[in-house]
Amino acid sequence: MESGRAGLLWAIGVFLVLIGGGGAAAAGRVTYDGRSLIIDGQRKLLFSGSIHYPRSTPQMWPSLIAKAKAGGIDVIQTYVFWNLHEPKPGQYDFRGRNDLVKFIKQVQYQGLYVCLRIGPFIEAEWNYGGLPVWLRDVPGIVYRTDNEPFKFYMRNFTTKIVNLMKSEGLYASQGGPIILSQIENEYGNVEGAFPQGGAAYVRWAAKMAVGLQTGVPWIMCKQPDAPDPVINTCNGMRCGETFSGPNSPDKPKMWTENWSSFFQVFGGEPYIRSAEDIAFHVALFVAKNGSYINYYMYHGGTNFGRSASSYFITGYYDQAPLDEYGLVRQPKYGHLKELHAAIKSCMKPLLMGKHTLLSLGPLQQAYVFGDATSGCVAFLVNNNAANVATVTFRNKAYRLRPKSIAILQNCRTVIFETAKANVPKNTRVTTMVKRFDAAETWTTVTETVPGFSDTSFRANSLLEHTNLTKDTTDYLWYTIGFNPKSPCVKPVLHIESLGHVVHAFVNNARKGSGHGSRDIKVVKMDVPIQLTRGQNNISILSAMVGLPDSGAFLEKRTFGLRKVQMICSGVIKYDFSGSKWGYQVGLVGEKVGIYDRTNVMNVKPLKWSPKGVVLKNRPLTWYQRWFETPKGDDPLVLNVGTMGKGEVWVNGQSIGRYWVSFLTRAGRPSQSMYHIPRGFLKDSGNLLVVFEEEGGDPLGISLSRVSVNWS
Structure with missing residues (x-):
C-alpha cells in the first residue's frame, strides 16, 4: 500500500481533483x-x-x-x-x-x-x-x-x-x-x-x-x-x-x-x-x-x-x-x-517573448525568451553526457550536470534541473491473496485433435491462414491422411510456416512444436515421428499471436503453412504441399463459448472432467474454476507463471494472451502477471477459464493485489 506522508498527500490531491472536476473544458x-x-x-x-x-x-x-x-x-x-x-x-x-x-x-x-x-x-x-x-x-x-x-x-x-x-x-x-x-x-x-x-x-x-x-x-x-x-x-x-x-x-x-x-x-x-x-x-x-x-x-x-x-x-x-x-x-x-x-510558471515569455540562442561553450548553449513586457526565461543546456560544465550567463556562474538543462526563471534563478529528480522513488509490490492450488476446485477438458475425416472443408493446397479464420480466432487446423506406399525409414516431418506458432500431431499425439518471433518471420521445423501401417492422420495446428500493425501492403501479407514434406532416410520422399487437406477453423471450446458463464458446463461435444481430476501438462486443455472477489480497491493480477502459452478469461472477458514459455535471453518470461480489472469482477462468484496450448500446471496459478511502496 502507499504509505507515509507522501502517499497521504497524493491521495488527498487526487481526491480533490476527482470531486472538483476542475470545470468542464470548453475551448471555443x-x-x-x-x-x-x-x-x-x-x-x-x-x-x-x-x-x-x-x-x-x-x-x-x-x-x-x-x-x-x-x-x-x-x-x-x-x-x-x-x-x-x-x-x-x-x-x-x-x-x-x-x-x-x-x-x-x-x-x-x-x-x-x-x-x-x-x-x-x-x-x-x-x-x-x-x-x-x-x-x-x-x-x-x-x-x-x-x-x-x-x-x-x-x-x-x-x-x-x-x-x-x-x-x-x-x-x-x-x-x-x-x-x-x-x-x-x-x-x-x-x-x-x-x-x-x-x-x-x-x-x-x-x-x-x-x-x-x-x-x-x-x-x-x-x-x-x-x-x-x-x-x-x-x-x-x-x-x-x-x-x-x-x-x-x-x-x-x-x-x-x-x-x-x-x-x-x-x-x-x-x-x-x-x-x-x-x-x-x-x-x-x-x-x-x-x-x-x-x-x-x-x-x-x-x-x-x-x-x-x-x-x-x-x-x-x-x-x-x-x-x-x-x-x-x-x-x-x-x-x-x-x-x-x-x-x-514562465508561460508568458515563452509564448510572447523574443527568442535568442547564445553559445556558452563547445557543448553548452542558452536559449533565452523574453522582452521588457513579457519577462525572461532561459534554458541553459549542457550536451556533454560525461562531464559537469560550469558556464557563465549574464555575469553569473551556473554548474550544469552532465546531459542536463537548467531552467532559469527571470533568467536568473534556477527553478528546475532536468538531471536532478527530487522525487522519492517508489516500488511496485504484489501481495498474494489467493492460491488456486486446490485440485478439487478445478475442472478440465482437452480439445480433440481433428483428423482429415473430421473436416468438411477441403482444398488441394495449403490455404492462407487469415483468409479462412478472418481473425475470429488465432487457430487453424490443417489435416491430411497419409498411407505410405512403401516403407519410410526414420520419418521426419518437415514444416515451413509463415504463422507464428506450429504444433504437429501424428495420430492424435503431439510430436513437436515451433514458433517464430518479431524478428523471425518463417517457422521451420523438422519433427521426427513414428508411422503406423495403413492410414496415418497428420494434424497441424497453426496459431497466430496477433496480426502485424504496420508496413506497406498489409493486405498482401500471408500467414499459415507453406510447405509440408515427409523425409525418409534423410531424403524428401513425399511433398504434401499440393495434396488434399482438410481444414478446421478454431477450437471446439471457442465455438461453444466455453469461457462464458452461461455456457461453461454445456460444452458438447467436449466433457469436463470430475472436480479434482486435473490434467496437468496436457496441450490444448481448458481449465475452469470459480473464485471470490478480494476486498479493497487495489489492482488485481493473475500469476500464470506455471503455465505455457494460452489465453485467460474472467467472467467471459479475455484478459489477454499469455506466453510464459517464451523466455528472454536472461531466461525469464516477458510477462507472467495479467491484469484483472475490478470492473470485470462480480461481487461474488467469478468464473476463471484458462486455455493452455502447450501444457502447464494450473495448480500454480495465484491471485495478487498490486500496490506501491514509497522510499
Whole structure:
C-alpha cells in the first residue's frame, strides 16, 4: 500500500481533483500561428498524455484522467480504434470499453482538452494497426494509397467519427474539449512504397479531413509534406534534436509522441527510459520553440483479448508515468510534474517573448525568451553526457550536470534541473491473496485433435491462414491422411510456416512444436515421428499471436503453412504441399463459448472432467474454476507463471494472451502477471477459464493485489 506522508498527500490531491472536476473544458475557437495553438485568442503551451480508452475500463477512466491532470497534463490524447468500432461493414460498436463519447466527456468533465487521433490507421502495436480485417476481402483494395476502395471505407469511418463527435457537441468549435484531430498516422514511413499514389493520397486525406469542417486544426505526424493547413508533427524520443520543424513558418512546433518508454514483445525485456532523460528532451523541445508535447504513453494499460499485434505482450507501456494498472511510477511521474509546473510558471515569455540562442561553450548553449513586457526565461543546456560544465550567463556562474538543462526563471534563478529528480522513488509490490492450488476446485477438458475425416472443408493446397479464420480466432487446423506406399525409414516431418506458432500431431499425439518471433518471420521445423501401417492422420495446428500493425501492403501479407514434406532416410520422399487437406477453423471450446458463464458446463461435444481430476501438462486443455472477489480497491493480477502459452478469461472477458514459455535471453518470461480489472469482477462468484496450448500446471496459478511502496 502507499504509505507515509507522501502517499497521504497524493491521495488527498487526487481526491480533490476527482470531486472538483476542475470545470468542464470548453475551448471555443482554435487556431494557430508559428508559435503555438491559439485557443480563444490566447496562445497555449500544452502538455498532453496518451491514454487509450479500450486499454483500460470505464471504471478506471476517472482516476487515470485525474492523475494525469494532477501531474500537469492539459490534454488527453487517444487514437480511435476502427476495428473495434466497425467489426463488420456498417455495424458499429461504442459500448463498454469502446465508449469513446463517454471517455471524452469524462476528460471534459475534469477540465482537460482532447486530441483525437482518428487515423483511421493507427499502428499503436494494435492488431492490424486498427484496420478491420474485413477490408482484406474488398475487391481491388490496396491500403493507404490512392486507391478508391480503401478511400471509400476510410472516408466513411472518418466521417462517422466526426459526425458522432459533432452530434455530442464535443469539438472545441461547439464548446467541447476536442482541440485537435489527426488524420493518417506516420504515413511518411511507408509513403515511398507508393511512388504513384503516396503523395496523391496524402493530399486527398488532408483535403477530405479539412472538408469535414470540425472547426479545429488537423495534424499529421511524421509527415513532412503535410498539405496546408494540416500541421506536420514529430514522433520519437528526441524531437528537440531530430525534428526539422513544421513545413511552414505559420505552423507551430508540435511533438505528438514522446515515447515515455517503449513497447515490449514476448521474449523481450522491458525498456527503461529514465525520468531525467525524458525531462531533458522535453525541456530542449520547449527551448527550441516547441509548444505541444504529448507523452506516448502517459498510461499504456492492457491489450485485452486478442487486441495486441504480432508478438506483443498484454501489458502496454508499463513503464509510463502511470503504469499498466494506473499506479504512479516515481520518480518519473513526479519529476515530469515539477517540469510542467516550472515551464508553466514562465508561460508568458515563452509564448510572447523574443527568442535568442547564445553559445556558452563547445557543448553548452542558452536559449533565452523574453522582452521588457513579457519577462525572461532561459534554458541553459549542457550536451556533454560525461562531464559537469560550469558556464557563465549574464555575469553569473551556473554548474550544469552532465546531459542536463537548467531552467532559469527571470533568467536568473534556477527553478528546475532536468538531471536532478527530487522525487522519492517508489516500488511496485504484489501481495498474494489467493492460491488456486486446490485440485478439487478445478475442472478440465482437452480439445480433440481433428483428423482429415473430421473436416468438411477441403482444398488441394495449403490455404492462407487469415483468409479462412478472418481473425475470429488465432487457430487453424490443417489435416491430411497419409498411407505410405512403401516403407519410410526414420520419418521426419518437415514444416515451413509463415504463422507464428506450429504444433504437429501424428495420430492424435503431439510430436513437436515451433514458433517464430518479431524478428523471425518463417517457422521451420523438422519433427521426427513414428508411422503406423495403413492410414496415418497428420494434424497441424497453426496459431497466430496477433496480426502485424504496420508496413506497406498489409493486405498482401500471408500467414499459415507453406510447405509440408515427409523425409525418409534423410531424403524428401513425399511433398504434401499440393495434396488434399482438410481444414478446421478454431477450437471446439471457442465455438461453444466455453469461457462464458452461461455456457461453461454445456460444452458438447467436449466433457469436463470430475472436480479434482486435473490434467496437468496436457496441450490444448481448458481449465475452469470459480473464485471470490478480494476486498479493497487495489489492482488485481493473475500469476500464470506455471503455465505455457494460452489465453485467460474472467467472467467471459479475455484478459489477454499469455506466453510464459517464451523466455528472454536472461531466461525469464516477458510477462507472467495479467491484469484483472475490478470492473470485470462480480461481487461474488467469478468464473476463471484458462486455455493452455502447450501444457502447464494450473495448480500454480495465484491471485495478487498490486500496490506501491514509497522510499
